[in-house]
Amino acid sequence: MAHQSKPSLMRIRMRSHQRSSVNKEMNALKKKKTPIWKNPVFYLSILMVVVVAFLFFQIVKLNLLPNTLVGIIGVVLLIFIVLTILFGLVLGRSRKGFRIFGIILSIVLIGTSCFGSYYLMNANGALDRIASDSNYDRHTIQLYAVKHSSLNSEKDLNGQTIGILKNSQRTYVNKVIKQLKADKDIKFTTKTYDSSVELVNDFLGQKIDCMMIDASNLSVMEEMDGRQDIRSEIKSIYKYTYYVKKADTSSTADVTSDAFTVLISGSDSRGSINETSRSDVDMLVTVNPKTHVVLMTSIPRDYYVETTCEASMGCGNGEKDKLTHTGLHGIDTTEMTIEKFMDMDINYHVKVGFSTLSNLVDELGGITVNNPQSFSTGNYSFQQGTIELNGEQALAFARERYSFTEGDKERGRNQMRVLTGILNKVMSPSILKNYQGIMNTLADSFQTNMDTDDISALVKEQLSSQASWKIYTTSLDGTTGTAYCYELGDNASVVFPDDNSISEAKTNIQAVEHGEDPPYASQS
Structure with missing residues (x-):
């Protein structure tokens, strides 16, 4: 027994000595460790936190995503930050593998956040440009x-x-x-x-x-x-x-709960969207966000009306002319003229460069249109029925009038069909797939006096509710004739307004505002 206990005692002493050596080495390592503020990973982590925080700020500023989704994104980003710091600074101090993983995760997070921030900054900037309706024409x-x-x-x-x-x-x-x-x-x-x-x-x-x-x-x-x-x-x-100084024609509304009407005026300008030109397209779009109903009312460009504007805007106030000529003095003149002969208030306006409409349709990935009759124009032929249009096709489809017996009136209907196709795309979540491209295109060809917060609130509400909308269309009627036009200084072909048509259009708009379906309009 005595012979067996001696080796056992030696083993115990050896183990004790080994443990002592290990402890000494651990203590030595602790003493040799670099302070955290001298660790390059520390500054990489600070950069990561700043960049990720800026990305989240841009997401909040975008103000399009539902609050719940924004909250989830914030939590996910926070988890990634914690994991990166845990691996890079805490566990990585003793394990080289953890440190390398933390560094890689930091770099990936920084790169992703920089790209996302750049994307969102461009999108936010484009939205600001769209809503920066200049005070001057x-x-x-x-x-x-x-x-x-x-x-x-x-x-x-x-x-x-x-x-x-x-x-x-x-x-x-x-x-x-x-x-x-x-x-x-x-x-x-x-x-x-x-x-x-x-x-x-x-x-x-x-x-x-x-x-x-x-x-x-x-x-x-x-x-x-x-x-x-x-x-x-x-x-x-x-x-x-x-x-020339513009008039303040906007009449604000809570666009997420109150019905409102927007004048969409298509300019035929060959230059900047800021330049004045004829209003080649005039359309009232009445929206009820509670009932999810949209009513489009097309007005013939040659409608013979009394021009209305403020003295500073330079138009022939009180003179009779085609509606299209009011655009020569800015969209505010067109808006005030329509408000007078329709006896109504228009909340906002949107000026559209129709020559760049094709770019928007292409950014949306094309649109679907229901074409009631086949026709050809230029290099394009459009078959009857449901058709897919790219940008150039959509522009040709919206501008043709000589192929129809009702001429400009049918062209107005086709413009509403194109707008319906655009709205159906815009009101779907797919808008987020190319949001930056869409917004940049709009910035070049759209201008509105609607506030950026209202635009964001509309998109945000739609993305939250995912509601389906009923879209109705109607057109004002009239009789073709000849009359003196002030801007031309001579006689020209015009469309004399039909009072009954105007009365029915007003009834339609009031019905939508009151939460009812428009009685004299067709559903698209």
């Missing part, structure tokens, strides 16, 4: 010469004759004339015309050397017989830009 006075003329700048005007119009832009034309004569010492004569037709005829017939007009008037001149290509026959040799 931009106009340009242009001095034109015929294309083959030897006149190339204002310096060539000495001894020349310039034709001008006697219309609402005369104040600014006079200012340019004074500037050229007094400030630049250029000597020329002017001839005043009451009629745009006479001015263009004399100008292109070389009875006068130049014409000076507001550039937006060119779109009016394109309506004249044989003058569709006038832009290709002339050149600009001098221009002067001026700004």
Whole structure:
């Protein structure tokens, strides 16, 4: 027994010595460990927290996602932060593998957050640009010469004759004339015309050397017989830009609970969305967010109405003209004119550059449209029935009118069909898949006086409820005829409003506002 106990005692002593050695090594390691603030992983973790926090701020600022989903995203991001710190700084101090995993997780989280923040910042910036409805409309006075003329700048005007119009832009034309004569010492004569037709005829017939007009008037001149290509026959040799203050026409509503009406005006401008031009499309969209009903009311562009605006806006207030010509003085003039002949209030307006409509449709991945009759236009043929349209097809579909017996009226219906297709896409969760691209496209081609908070609230409410909407459409009617148009200074083809049609449209709008289905409209 004594012989057996000796080795056992030695083993005990050896183990005790080993434990003592291990403890000494552990203590030595603890003493050698670098303070946490001297650890590079510490600063990587701080950067990660800041970047992730900024991402969450952008998500909150976007204000589109339901609060519950935002909360879940916040919790998930917090869990990732805790795990990254746990592996990188706590467990990683003694285990190299944990530290490497924590570093990799930090880098991935930083990269993902930077990309997401950039995406959301662009989207938020685009939304701000859409809702940044400027307080001023931009106009340009242009001095034109015929294309083959030897006149190339204002310096060539000495001894020349310039034709001008006697219309609402005369104040600014006079200012340019004074500037050229007094400030630049250029000597020329002017001839005043009451009629745009006479001015263009004399100008292109070389009875006068130049014409000076507001550039937006060119779109009016394109309506004249044989003058569709006038832009290709002339050149600009001098221009002067001026700004006209807009009227405050918005009437706010709680867009998540109260019914509201938006004027959608499609501009035919070839330049910036800020430039004034004819209102090629005029449509009232009445929305009831409680009953989830949308009513679109199309108004013929040639409706013969009394122009209404404030004196500062420069229009022919009280003069009779086509509705499309009111756009020459800004969407506020169009809105106030419609409010008067419809005897109603419009809450907001949206100005749309219809030439860039194709970009929006493409960003949405195309739209589905129910086409009641087959027709062809340009390079496109549209079959009867449910059809899929890309951007260029949608634009062609919305602009054609010569293929229909009812002409502009059927074109208005097709524009509502395209808008219905767009709304169906926008009101689905798929909008989030390419939200940045959609918003950037809208920023380039849309402008509204609706507040960004209202826009966000609408999208957020739809994403939360996932409600299906009933969309109704109707059109104002009238009789085609000829009448004097103020902006043209001559007679032109117009549509005389049908009072019964206007009365039915007002009844439809009031029904939607009161939570009822519109009695004189068709469901899409």
